[in-house]
Amino acid sequence: MSNQPAVKIKPKISSVMWKTVSEACNLACDYCYYSTCNGRPGKFNQIEERKLEKFIKEYMEMSQGLVSFIWQGGEPLLAGLDFFEKVVYYQKKYSTKFKRASNSIQTNGILINKYWAQFFSQHGFFIGVSLDGPKEINDQRRVTSTGRPSFDLVMRGIEHLRNHRVEFNILTVIHETNVHCAKDLMNFYQQENFPYVQFIPCMDFKAQQVEQPGVFAITPEEYGAFLCEAFDHWYNDGQPITSVRFFDNMLTGYLNQTAEHCIHQETCPKALVFEQNGDAYPCDFYMDEAYRLGNINVDSFEDIAMNPKLDAFVNQKKNLPEVCKSCEFLKLCHGGCPRNRHNNASENEQSKTYFCHSYKQIYRYAHNRMKLLADKIKQDKLQTLIKVAYPLPKDNDMCICGSNKTFASCCKRLIL
């Protein structure tokens, strides 16, 4: 028997999201399922500084390379600049030559001023700004507690980000008001030169009541039609201008790479979400007692990350409904998000995701053009290799594109 001490393998956590101010928010969007304060955040709790330090220290000590922190709310900027100054102070304190923190914030954007923008720029924060389209669309649903529209306030925040060269993306909730306006939204993003956009179909469910099915604001057919119309604009004769997360992820499937969005990955990522009180969960759609992994105030970060419930959660996505197992689009879709699957489920089998129809609709509609785009990218890569005299595979060797096919039956046809 070996007398070597057992090597303890540290679990790798892909990212950590912190619900910075829990559900406190300074907007009162009428579709929000999370915040109940109606845009009047009042007094809210924040994590004590020594607990913040413990969390950052333990997470950074367990990680290597770029250590990903995501700050969400409610509205995370309500925590104040001094809170985030402490965050970066402790992140620097526990950085080494081989690891450093990366930060992103999802915000409604209305508190962003030149001081926030300077801070984000100085510390390399990536900012997600929520905006539901042009003024006449956004202002129907995204309003303050007194009903004041938010569009101009958000655009003022975006201007500050631009002035300080802060990287940002736009998150648009798709609901009854904008689901038939894909063209208007895409024109707006392009006019405004927004570089990255993502869509989230509006749904109403309690993350704390996982057994309760979600209530969706739009039908699968409406969302499918929205994606098809947005795709026509995105494709732009084979020269996409605005990066749209759904289509970018779809394209990675055609390039035989793994999608970046968890919904279309084979398993859920091994990530952690912390409520403002320190409770840890595997995903912000699963903040239910049954999924609670511990509390950072009393448990070590490592113990939370080693909780066997986390691995069980990550792998639950692979337990696909029968219909997905034989689906022609499985490689692109991977059955969607499990949180949207269990409506109408029989006792022994999960049902397919609510958005199955939407996915099939866009996958069929976009197939030929996605394939053209992917072939063009593969062709450019081959030409680069030929230019630098890199030896190409022989006919029966595996193709370099990762398709698991032979070169002769795959990318060889793309050589000019």
Ligand code: SF4
């Ligand atoms: S398109 Fe529908 S059937 Fe196919 S993998 Fe996705 S959810 Fe399953």
Ligand code: SF4
């Ligand atoms: S449950 Fe859904 S949202 Fe959560 S990690 Fe899995 S795919 Fe992503």
